[in-house]
Amino acid sequence: MDVWSAITERKSTTTFSSETPSKDLIEAVLEAFTWAPTHHLNQSWRFDVFTGVGLERLADLDIEVSLSELPEQIDKAAKDKIIDARKTTVLSAPVAIIISVPEYSDGKSRYLEELSAGAAGIQNLLLAAHEKGLASRWRTGKLSRSMKAKLYLGLKENEEIIGIVHLGYAAENKSDSGVDRYRIPVADKITWHDS
Numbered sequence: 001m002d003v004w005s006a007i008t009e010r011k012s013t014t015t016f017s018s019e020t021p022s023k024d025l026i027e028a029v030l031e032a033f034t035w036a037p038t039h040h041l042n043q044s045w046r047f048d049v050f051t052g053v054g055l056e057r058l059a060d061l062d063i064e065v066s067l068s069e070l071p072e073q074i075d076k077a078a079k080d081k082i083i084d085a086r087k088t089t090v091l092s093a094p095v096a097i098i099i100s101v102p103e104y105s106d107g108k109s110r111y112l113e114e115l116s117a118g119a120a121g122i123q124n125l126l127l128a129a130h131e132k133g134l135a136s137r138w139r140t141g142k143l144s145r146s147m148k149a150k151l152y153l154g155l156k157e158n159e160e161i162i163g164i165v166h167l168g169y170a171a172e173n174k175s176d177s178g179v180d181r182y183r184i185p186v187a188d189k190i191t192w193h194d195s
C-alpha cells in the first residue's frame, strides 16, 4: 500500500469484530510507532497493551473514574447508563493500547516535544495498522486524564497519557458511520510567505 492511500483511507473505527489480532501483529504496529521522529532520539514513549481480562480490568477502571466524577444525587438508572456506555466504549475493540510520554522536570520542560513525537508515533501506528488490515481508533477521555489511571499504570506524576488506541478488525456487514471525517480544504489553512 502506498503512503497516500494509507493516509487517506485510514479512518477511526467504532465497530470491531471480537477477533483479537496476534501479539506479533500488535508488536509490528508498535514497532512502526517507534520509527517516528524523536528529538535527541529520546524515544521516551511507553506502551501499555490491554487484552482479555486485562482489558476488562481497564473497563472497570474507566467506570470507576466516570462514577467518581458524578454528582452524589445522581439516580441509579443514570448511573447504570454511564456504566453501560463506558463498558461499550472500552470493550469496543479487543485491544487497547495506552500511550504515555513524560514531561521532564529538568527546567526546560520538553513535554511539547515528547508529546509531538508521541503523536507522530501514534499516526505511524494507525497507518501501519491500516496497511495490515486492522481497524483502529485514537481516543482520550476522562480515563486518560485521571490520576487513577496513572496510579494503575504505575506512571510517574510527570508522565501523561496522550492516547488510548483501540485496535482490532472492523466488524463485517455492519455499516460503520465512524466519526466525523470532514476535512477543511487545505487552501483555507495555508498562508503563503513568498513575497
Ligand SMILES: Cc1cc2nc3c(=O)[nH]c(=O)nc-3n(C[C@H](O)[C@H](O)[C@H](O)COP(=O)(O)O)c2cc1C
Pocket (backbone or CB within 6 Å): 010, 011, 012, 013, 137, 138, 139, 140, 141, 178, 179, 180, 181
Ligand atoms: C488527540 C485525539 C483525541 C481523540 N479523542 C477521541 C475520543 O475521545 N473519542 C473518539 O471517538 N475519537 C477521538 N479521536 C478521534 C477523532 O475524533 C477522529 O480522528 C476525527 O473525527 C477524524 O476522523 P478519522 O480519524 O476517521 O479521520 C481523537 C483524536 C485525536 C487526535
